[in-house]
Amino acid sequence: MNAAPPPLLLDFTSAAGPLAPALNDELGELGPLRERFAWLRIRSDITGFVPPTFSPEDDELTGFVPPVFEDDGLALMATTGGAPGARVGLCHARLVPDDIEALRRVIEDLPWRELPRAGAEDRYAPTLRLGYASGSTRIRRVIHASDDALMAALDPVIQHLGAVAARAQRNVASGLELRVEARGSGQGPDADAPQAGVPLTLSVRLRATGIGHLALNDPRLPGRSPRLQVRASLQTETGSRPRWTELSLPETETAEETSARVLAPRRSIELSVPWTPPAPGRYLVEARWRDYAGPERPVPGQTPFMPLPATGASSLGSGPYPVRGSLQDRTTVEVEG
Numbered sequence: 001m002n003a004a005p006p007p008l009l010l011d012f013t014s015a016a017g018p019l020a021p022a023l024n025d026e027l028g029e030l031g032p033l034r035e036r037f038a039w040l041r042i043r044s045d046i047t048g049f050v051p052p053t054f055s056p057e058d059d060e061l062t063g064f065v066p067p068v069f070e071d072d073g074l075a076l077m078a079t080t081g082g083a084p085g086a087r088v089g090l091c092h093a094r095l096v097p098d099d100i101e102a103l104r105r106v107i108e109d110l111p112w113r114e115l116p117r118a119g120a121e122d123r124y125a126p127t128l129r130l131g132y133a134s135g136s137t138r139i140r141r142v143i144h145a146s147d148d149a150l151m152a153a154l155d156p157v158i159q160h161l162g163a164v165a166a167r168a169q170r171n172v173a174s175g176l177e178l179r180v181e182a183r184g185s186g187q188g189p190d191a192d193a194p195q196a197g198v199p200l201t202l203s204v205r206l207r208a209t210g211i212g213h214l215a216l217n218d219p220r221l222p223g224r225s226p227r228l229q230v231r232a233s234l235q236t237e238t239g240s241r242p243r244w245t246e247l248s249l250p251e252t253e254t255a256e257e258t259s260a261r262v263l264a265p266r267r268s269i270e271l272s273v274p275w276t277p278p279a280p281g282r283y284l285v286e287a288r289w290r291d292y293a294g295p296e297r298p299v300p301g302q303t304p305f306m307p308l309p310a311t312g313a314s315s316l317g318s319g320p321y322p323v324r325g326s327l328q329d330r331t332t333v334e335v336e337g
Contacts, residue, residue: 005101005104005134005135006134006135007043007044007045007134008042008043008044008073008100008103008104008132008133008134009041009042009043009044009131009133009134009310010040010041010042010043010103010107010130010131010132010133011030011039011040011041011129011130011131011132012039012040012041012128012129012130012131012161013027013030013037013038013039013040013128013129014036014037014038014126014127014128014145015031015032015033015034015036015037015126015127015129016034016035016036016037016082016125016126016127017034017035017036017082018034018035019032019033019034019035020032020033020034020035020037020080020292026304026305026306027039029129029131029140030129030131033080033292034082035080035082035292035325035326036080036081036082036083036086036126037079037080037082037325038077038078038079038080038165039077039078039079039306040075040076040077040161040164040165040168041075041076041077041306041308042073042074042075042076042095042103042164043073043074043308044073044095044100045073046073046308046313046314047073047074047094048072048073048074048075048092048093048094048095048096071097071100072094072095072096072097072100073094073095073099073100074092074093074095074308074314074316075092075093075094075095075164075167075168076090076091076092076168076173076306076307076308076316077090077091077092077165077168077169078090078305078306079091079325080292080324080325080326081325081326082325082326084328086327087169087172087175088175088176088177088323088324088325088326088327089172089173089174089175089176089209089210089214089321089323089325090172090173090174090175090210090212090307090316090321090323091168091169091170091171091172091173091175091210092168092171092173092316093164093167093168093170093171095164099164102160103160103164106156106157106160107132107139107157108134108137110154110156110157112139112141115150115153115154116147116149116150116153117150118141118142118143118144118147118150119144119146119147119149119150120144121144121146122144122145122146124146125144125145125146126145127142127143127144127145128142128143128144128145128158129141129142129143130143130157141154172209172210172211173210173212173316173317173321174208174209174210174211174212174213174214174320174321174323175208175209175210175214175323176206176207176208176209176214176216176289176323176325176327177206177207177209177327178204178205178206178207178287178289178327178328178329179203179204179205179207179287179329180202180203180204180205180230180285180286180287180329180330180331181202181203181331182194182200182201182202182203182275182285182331182333183200183202183203193334193336194277194333194334194335194336195277195335195336195337196277196278196279196280196335196336196337197276197277197278198276198277199274199275199276200275200276200277201272201273201274201275202230202247202272202273202274202275202285202287203270203271203272203273204230204270204271204272204273204287205268205270205271206219206263206268206269206270206289207263207266207267207268208263208264208265208266208267208268209265209266210265211265212265212316212317212320212321213262213263213264213265213319213320213321214262214263214320214321214322214323215260215261215262215263215294215295215298215299215302215320215322215323216260216261216263216291216294216295216322216323217261217291217294217295217296218259218260218261218269219249219269219271219289219291220249220250220251220271221296223291223293225290226290227289227290227291228249228271228287228288228289228290229246229286229287229288229290230246230247230249230273230285230286230287230288231244231245231246231285232244232245232247232275232277232283232284232285232286232333233245233283233284233286234279234281234282234283235281235282235283235284235332242284244286247273247274247275248273248274249271249273250271250272250273259297260295260296260297260298260299262299262320277333277335279335279337280335280336280337281335282332282333282334282335283332283333283334283335284330284331284332285330285331285333286328286329286330287329288326288327288328289326289327289328290325290326290327291324291325291326292324292325293324294322294323294324295322298322299319299320300319301318301319301320302319302320302321302322303315303316303318303319303321303322304322305322305324307321
C-alpha cells in the first residue's frame with residue numbers, strides 16, 4: 001500500500017505599487033504589503049468547505065447539515081484592489097485530491113536548481129513571491145514579473161496558480177464593493193434632469209458581498225489621509241485631465257459611527273453627499289475608498305488578514321474579516337442649464 005503524500009502548504013503573492021505600511025509582521029517573508037496586493041494560500045490538510053453565515057434567528061440555521069469531505073484542501077486569496085475593477089476582500093476555493101496532486105506535480109517536477117537567477121527588480125512591475133513546503137521539499141523564490149527568462153521558465157507554475165486563483169475569485173467569502181450614483185439624475189421617463197445651481201444628492205455605498213461578515217472603519221473617520229473621497233469634474237475635451245472639485249462628506253453623528261463597523265453579507269454603509277453642479281454639462285463623479293490599516297479598534301472575534309494560518313486551525317468564518325485596500329467607482333451626470 002502506498003503511503004499517503006505529506007500535506008502541502010503553498011503561498012503565492014503578487015505585490016505592486018506604492019508601499020502600504022501595515023501588516024508587515026503578519027506577512028513576514030511574503031511582504032511588504034503594497035497597494036496592489038494578492039495573497040493566495042493553499043493547504044491540503046484543511047477542508048475546503050466554507051459554510052455560509054447564518055444569523056442566530058435564521059430558520060435555516062437549525063436545518064443546515066454541513067457535508068463531510070475527508071481529503072479536500074482549501075485555497076484562500078486575500079486581495080487589496082488598488083486598481084479600477086479590482087476586487088477587495090477574501091475569496092476561497094475547495095480543492096479535491098486530484099487538484100492537490102496536480103498542484104504538487106507542477107511544483108515538484110520543475111527543475112528549480114536549473115532555473116535562471118532572478119534579474120533586477122523593476123519598480124513598475126509586480127514582484128511575485130512563492131513559498132512551498134511538503135514533507136522534506138522546501139521551495140522559496142522571489143520573482144520579478146519583468147524578468148522574461150525566469151517568467152518563461154516558471155510559466156507552468158504561474159499558469160496553474162492563476163487558474164486556482166480564478167476559481168477562488170468566483171467564491172467570495174467576505175468582500176467589499178463601492179458604488180456612487182446621483183439621485184434624481186434624470187433616469188426614467190418621469191424623472192427631472194439635474195439643473196445647474198440646484199442641489200442634488202450623491203449616494204455613496206460601501207456594500208458587503210460574499211457569505212461572511214466583514215469589519216471596517218467608518219469611512220468618515222479622520223486618518224493620515226481621507227478614507228473616503230468624493231469629487232466631481234466637468235468633462236471637457238477628450239483626453240484632457242479632469243479638474244476635480246472635492247465634495248464634503250456628512251459628519252459622524254453618534255459614538256457608534258466613530259468606531260469600526262461590522263457589515264453582514266449584503267448590508268451597506270450608505271452616505272448622502274450634497275452637491276450643487278455649478279454649470280450645465282456632463283460631469284464625471286468619482287468616489288474613492290482607501291484604508292490599508294484595517295479597523296483602528298479590532299472588533300470582537302475579528303480574524304487575521306489571512307485567516308488560514310500556516311499551521312493549526314483555520315479561523316475563516318469565525319468572526320468578521322478586516323477588509324483592507326482601496327476601491328473606486330465613477331458615474332456620469334448630465335446637468336441641464
